[in-house]
Amino acid sequence: MNGLSVKPVAKYAGFYAVLIVMTVIVLVPFVLVLLNSVKDLAESSVVSLTWPKKFIWSNYSKVFSAADIWGSLKNGILESVVSVAAVVLFSSMASFAIIRRDTGGYKFLFNLFVIGLIAPFAIVPAMKVLQFWHISGTYIGIIAVFVSTNIPFSVFLYAGFIKGIPRELDESAVLDGARPLTLFFRVVFPLLQPVIATSTVLVFMNCWNDFTFNLYFMPNAGMWNMPLTIFSFMSMYSTSWNLVCADIILTILPILIVYLLAQKYIIAGMTSGAVKG
């Protein structure tokens, strides 16, 4: 409980009313897009919450047939999954060592990572750097960019959480004969479940939704991810709002699915109540 009244909260209709109004505000725009995506051209020009007179599912097939959806889906999944795995692994290990060591040198490293949250990462310098490492225009190249840009926030996120894991746990594992890697993967990593779930969703989201890096770093449309592929195709049809809405739904769908699957873990992590101090 958090200080609100002890009586069962459900009795307060006002409480629910506020929540429902907020939820409506949050979800209505999506409902609007969904409804509009199956209307015909004329109906969809009046962008409103009316029920479609007919369900024009062919809007979706039009988008599918015009753009290389499956290819871009494959690209997106490849880039996102590898990036997420790398970020989670590298950031958690780094954050753990930094927080535990807590000396001058390590504090400097932490600040170095945190600066990444603010520092400007511009396109042309990035292109030159990728060329320098001979990974420009490859999947490895863009994955490297995703990983390096998502590490700062993940390190930051994990750091706060790791502070709450008592050192006694480490020490007892060591007494049981654990070595550094075993200590990390068997003891600490499992405890990081909630933040890992959160950062997985966030990093996946950043990679999947990415527009800029794909556009500039990937040489041809065959290597683009889904949002960019669909967006490029759709920019010619911006007055056909039904097609645009179908386009939007297709772009949102994959990541919504990932989120819905992952949010159980995030919420479970919340309610298990991080490690209490």
Add this chain to the structure above:
Amino acid sequence: MRPAGKKLLLLALLTAMACGFAACGSKDDAGGAASPSGSAASGATADGGNKPFTLTMGISTSNANKPGLKEMVQLYHEQTGNTIEIQAIDDKQWDNVLNARVASGGELWDIIWDKYRWENQIKFKAAELTNEPWVSRINDSVLATLKGYSPEGKLWAVPYAGSQTIGIVYNKKVFSDLGISIPKTIAEFEAAADKIKAAGITPIYIAAKDGFPVVQVLSSFIPNMEKTNPTMIDDLNANKKKWSEIPEFMDWLKLMQSWREKGYFNKDVATGTYENSQKLLAEGKVAMLFQGEWIVADLKNKYPDLDYGLMAPPSKDGDNYIDQDNPDAMYAVDGPNAEHAKEFFRWWTSKETLDKYGQLNPLLPVFKDQEIDNLNPMAKDAQVYAKAGKTKGHWNNRYLVTYTNDMNNVLAGIFLGTPAEKVAQMWDDFCISQGKQQKLPNF
């Protein structure tokens, strides 16, 4: 730690799978990444050659979708086995991506389709085409214009049309229904606009949200300005005069301001889009747009029943000129594939190909032996002006300051209610600041 163990295994499995993808992915593109021009050309240079080659073409989406290009590329493949891989970038991002690639010194495409601009040959490190066999077949007037854009009088790209006109695109039906004939003087124009407005139709639609429609208004009027002030652009280039010191420009700004107050423009200027302007024109809800010939492809695709025409903007005395812009052209980027690109250009400029292309995309002819029937309405009307000698070359191609999108925002102010003097002052600030950054002499 069972659940953790399972999760770790899953993570590892996914990573392994994804790495598998990555390995396949990079192998396919190893060629693309390694070679400097980013293509997988496998043919030998010019004479070696019966092995089919592949060239990449960088182009903006709307240009890629203009009628004829994809068909011609397909035809080329059927006839010679060579492939031209069209890589289209969304219009709004085209300049950004192009500049970024040029700036980073990385891979450009083998062929670049862009406007024929004076700086492009340097930017793209284009291969010189002056001595190609087809150059002598180009119309003298077109050739003179194109060579004029290079200090040594050289030719750097293959134009895909004689020129592009910029002026007022109008809905013929709206005019004929209201019994209005083409206005020549400003007084006639305003009388016509009043009639249109009284009928509940928006006389002129300005789509400021997309930026570029705004400058078309200025571009359309500048030929009339140059009629009375022929050294206008030269003075600006030498920074001898500022825009606010050019009386024709200030008069035009004040005219736009008065038109806005008279209600000749749409109410949603700030959020108006290019696509919407086409839609409203076709529906007869808008009478006139200030646009260029590039709109023809869109109108043909989306609104084939629209009966439209081109007219020159009005001037005080009614002797009106229209703006002829440079055509889009294909540049061959210097490098190992330049010879192949030149081969493609020779095929493209052959009479048979041009005739076929002309059927699909009837634009003003480039070559002496080209016969284009059923020119699009804008080009037909433009030819009338051209025959009477009432055209001027596009101002922006001679103005040394590179036009940026911000300038559209500044200019849009006159359509949004900012007073003329303020707009002129901001416009000057931008032009001079940009000129300074380009390190132009005298700025």
Add this chain to the structure above:
Amino acid sequence: MKKYYPFYFVVPALVPYIGIYIAAVLFGFGLALTDWNVYSMSPSQFVGLGNFKMLFQNWQFGLALRHTAIFTLVTAVLKTVFALLLALMLNAKFPGRNFFRAAFFVPCVVSTLVVGYIFNFLYQADGGLVNQALTWIGLGSLAQDWLGDPRFALFSVSMIDVWQWTGFSIVIILAGLQSVPKELIEAAKIDGAGAFRTFQNVTFQFVRPSVNICIILSLIGGFKVFDVVMATTQGGPGFDTEVLGTMIFKSTNGGSLGYSGALALVQFLIITVITLPTLTALRQKEVEL
């Protein structure tokens, strides 16, 4: 114990971070000292602080700075306040809690570009959902051209950011709320403290670090804002929603890589100068746990 936290744990993260990210940032800072312009015919030269001088004399810079500051302040305050209230509500036990928790985070996972597209529809002057909703509840006279009217454009764009990212702050604060020890809450109740006093003296102290994180992240995000403005108004109408992010973008497209690099560097310094003292000030108020 030191050897159980070996340096090689940090290496995998450091390698891509320094090799790609830091390298690009430093290169960008270096560019800021040159006058490199893609359209210029002469080779680029070192100009030291020349770009910065030009920048501070540019009226557009002051305008963008002001808009960015307003945007940041409005969004940071609203996001944190809404998130705190909603997180407290979502922390209570009631049926359907998980559904509501999941719902609020949904806008965060959608790409900002898409959100901008959607709100272009919603904010339309005639027929847009926002104006329709106002009419529906009888406030039709308040209907506006939300994105096209200079008076409201910045505010409208700020609201999009609040709509999208409040859920994110909710998640952070909710996590922090889990660390409030139940015993202390019970003790407060037994002492007869009311809801607000309990919150003020007990809950808030424990949730402070999370709130601070929200504030700092909102400040940083606000100053770096670019996507949502670009997707809706692109800095317009005119220059009424021009922010530092859009100015950098447009300057890069004008070919001025040196100038835009300088602008990015200035933005970086501004963020650092604002967030560091704020962080210190907030930290001091944090209770030692």
